[in-house]
């Protein structure tokens with residue numbers, strides 16, 4: 152045997168061994184070697200691949216890290232829509248769900264799978280010929296982001312499947328999450344290094360997976376578990392959900408260790424109570440339990456509502472609540488000047504996260520709840536929402552407890568604090584002269600959904616403001632690399648990266664630009680409506696309040712804020728300078744409407760999307776959707792278990808297409824990246 156042949160054989164043996172140990176560790180939860188032994192196998196493989204580069208393959212365990220940082224994530228259309236789940240908050244709601252299922256199926260009792268609902272980030276993994284071909288985030292359910300390079304760094308996700316009885320091509324759906332131990336370590340590290348800690352494991356998982364540099368993701372303690380399928384050849388499906396998950400395990404895909412098949416609603420509720428009791432000791436953050444009808448044929452019969460499958464439901468855990476003491480009440484200044492009271496608390500762990508502050512929402516709330524400094528209060532943390540003070544425990548109020556007065560001046564700039572007419576809110580009147588509002592405006596401008604300036608975080612904004620380098624958002628584009636390089640923890644390379652990110656952000660869309668300006672009451676949706684309606688910034692700026700009110704979706708209050716914004720000389724000056732700096736966008740073209748004049752009718756359940764979604768998509772292409780088949784019908788789209796419309800269409804000679812043909816038709820006409 153030649154030396155290179157021996158190396159090839161050893162490389163293959165090492166890969167199989169490493170994959171086997173991943174399987175033992177992540178799928179079976181039964182590791183059989185130590186970390187050091189595992190590392191030694193990896194080191195040997197790396198050394199051999201370095202000596203014989205021709206042996207390196209993309210699915211080698213050494214290739215999990217190594218992709219260069221990306222500029223942006225590409226948009227990918229999911230083969231089958233990624234749906235969300237309906238929620239149940241009470242046992243009664245679960246009983247109602249079970250009753251609906253049994254009524255529709257006309258059966259006495261139903262078997263369900265039950266498993267924890269992890270608080271992470273849903274992803275879709277496409278396997279082709281047993282190899283991981285694509286990893287994507289959920290996005291809007293139809294179009295997500297291509298995060299393949301990042302997903303590949305997660306060791307729990309196999310790059311090659313075990314065995315050989317998997318379909319040639321299929322999508323696995325599951326959750327990327329950060330176990331609590333890893334989350335705590337990551338936050339401890341962040342605090343030690345002067346970085347911002349993540350608010351909760353969910354944000355940590357999402358923030359880690361959505362990194363443009365896969366090298367960063369690779370260092371984050373992410374895990375994965377699979378819970379379902381997207382596209383999957385029907386004839387290859389087993390009989391049950393549990394059978395499907397058992398196949399996943401055999402193929403090396405981890406599934407929830409707590410997965411169980413239970414009988415009827417009582418089985419579901421028993422499972423729920425048990426997991427809830429074990430919640431404090433679970434190694435991950437779970438926000439509830441998911442029940443799914445076990446028989447896949449029954450899932451198909453039940454189909455989907457507009458939003459979610461009828462065969463599954465998430466039974467949510469109650470929010471975490473603890474008692475602690477209010478040590479102070481501080482006032483935070485928001486982007487639009489709103490002064491929000493925040494209770495500074497004696498730090499207390501709540502569901503695995505240490506909480507040291509909680510929102511009191513506004514000063515009316517403070518009065519209504521009568522929260523005083525020194526009070527013992529109940530604090531609640533639900534999912535990834537900011538912790539809030541639920542109520543005071545009056546029996547524990549000390550004599551010296553101090554009432555909280557609404558501020559008369561902004562705590563940051565000293566400008567007068569003004570109550571919103573008729574509202575519970577108090578605002579700083581300093582506008583962008585208030586450093587706190589300016590800081591928030593800069594953060595908003597740079598944020599991902601606005602101009603998306605990678606690397607311009609809070610710490611950097613603080614320094615830019617302190618050094619007087621930036622006085623408004625337009626100043627960002629006058630920053631020079633040498634100015635940036637002098638800032639703390641910057642250096643020439645990061646300075647150059649930021650300049651590049653600023654340059655890249657100049658090419659945007661009108662909707663993003665409008666959103667980035669931070670006009671009061673103009674969120675992403677309103678910005679999109681305005682961009683589509685007016686088509687150009689000039690036309691929007693020329694519109695008066697009454698013209699703005701004519702736009703569907705824009706009410707009088709929003710119209711007033713928009714008109715007022717464009718009357719302010721300061722704002723006009725900023726816009727002018729931004730455009731001179733090169734911030735630009737394409738004039739939105741009227742979308743082609745290739746299906747104008749065509750009439751569609753739907754029958755039966757679709758799997759890749761709901762009926763409403765299908766309707767919205769063809770209508771966006773100009774088609775009309777009708778409820779009944781007639782000679783005027785151009786296409787009948789047939790899903791599972793079609794009704795009488797199919798016979799009628801056959802009789803009338805209407806063109807009949809199945810779901811796959813319908814998808815092909817959509818793909819043919821829809822602009823790439825459209826959601």
Ligand code: 5U1
Nearest residue numbers: 234235236266267268378379441
């Ligand atoms: N455990 C679990 N989480 N989860 C989330 N199962 C599950 N199923 C989901 C979602 C969104 O969706 C199904 C429709 C596949």
